[in-house]
Each structure stands twice: as C-alpha cells, then as structure tokens.
Amino acid sequence: MFDQLHPTTPTILAALHAAGLTATVEPADGGGYQIHLPGPYDTFALIGCEEVLPSAGEELTALHSQLQSAADGDCLAVVFHRCSDPACMHAGCGEGAVLDPAPLVAALADAINGRRPAFIPNGSDFFNHEGIRYGAYFDPAEHAVTITRDVRAGVSGPFGEAPAMTFGEAEDVLRGLGYAPVTEWAGPTVDGSFYCYLLRPGQ
Structure with a gap:
C-alpha cells in the first residue's frame, strides 16, 4: 500500500x-x-x-x-x-x-486527548442532525456554568446549571455531565459570561 x-x-x-x-x-x-x-x-x-x-x-x-x-x-x-x-x-x-x-x-x-482542537470552523458544523447545537456559558461573578441548546432556527434555552468557581472547574462540570469542550472560552459577553461550544457522546 x-x-x-x-x-x-x-x-x-x-x-x-x-x-x-x-x-x-x-x-x-x-x-x-x-x-x-x-x-x-x-x-x-x-x-x-x-x-x-x-x-x-x-x-x-x-x-x-x-x-x-x-x-x-x-x-x-x-x-x-x-x-x-x-x-x-x-x-x-x-x-x-x-x-x-x-x-x-x-x-x-x-x-x-479530550482537549480542544487547534482550529474550529464557524457555521453549522456544531449542529447535530436535529439542528441543535450545545454550548456552555460560564459566569465568574455568579460562579455558575450553564449549558444551552441552540436551535438552528435561532431559539435558545438553558439546559441545566452547575456551580463552578474557575474555568477549570467549569470544564470539569461539563466533562462530568458527558460534554467535551471543543473551543476555547470566548468573551466576555455583555453580561460578563464566557462561552464555548460542546460535543456530546453519540453526536
């Protein structure tokens, strides 16, 4: 070969x-x-x-x-x-x-090894076949990480929240729930949160 x-x-x-x-x-x-x-x-x-x-x-x-x-x-x-x-x-x-x-x-x-790829494209590659993309928001002031489900049509909603004091703890929470962060944390947003996109087992 x-x-x-x-x-x-x-x-x-x-x-x-x-x-x-x-x-x-x-x-x-x-x-x-x-x-x-x-x-x-x-x-x-x-x-x-x-x-x-x-x-x-x-x-x-x-x-x-x-x-x-x-x-x-x-x-x-x-x-x-x-x-x-x-x-x-x-x-x-x-x-x-x-x-x-x-x-x-x-x-x-x-x-x-479960860390983040060096390059992630923007666009639809994060959406699964049902048109849902999973992400996480970490608010250092509130010490909370929230998982969101973003639907392709633009409707978004929270999908659980867990306490976290640091970015490392936030990623530990995500992995413990079966999610894998695949982008670096970006932000902060207007409300002070940082966000990243996720993969889920079986997706």
Missing part, C-alpha cells in the same frame, strides 16, 4: 505514533486512502489531503483533519487545516504554506 501513497504518509504515521496516537491507513469512501484515528466520546478523526491521501506521483497540496461522529459519520469539527491554495482564507494557508506534519499531529493530540 505505502508504495502507492505519497512519501509524506509514513512520516505522518510515524509522527502520530511517536505522539502516542493509534493511527491506521484505511480505504476511503469513493476510493483512495485516509488515515484513521479513534477519538473520544464515540468519535474518530480522519486525515486527508484534503479528502484523501495523495498517491506517490501526486503533489502534496494540503493537510486536513476532522473529528467525526462514529454514529452517523457527520463532521463534528475541523481539527486542522493547512493548504497551498492561494484563495484559502485560513491562517497559514496560501502559496507559501509549509505542509509540515508536526502542527497537524499536535492539533490531533489535543483533540484525541
């Missing part, structure tokens, strides 16, 4: 294994190959360039990884993206992009 793939592929695998990550090259839907890694909370990560790994005679033009649901295969979050496309608006992309596997592996190590 490896004699059919770009020589960067074994390099990526070696770097993943050196970081303690289990990774295998698997056939992709529609042909070609991708690197597959088991992830947290019934998820898995895929590495492609951008969709599938390049063959031995092709040019390496991108490194891309996303976290997906094992239940339905939906993309939950983009973990890493770097490409040489001059029209790409992502940081680090363009004609002078350095396609070094090290930042990709570092981002995946964070995601697989």
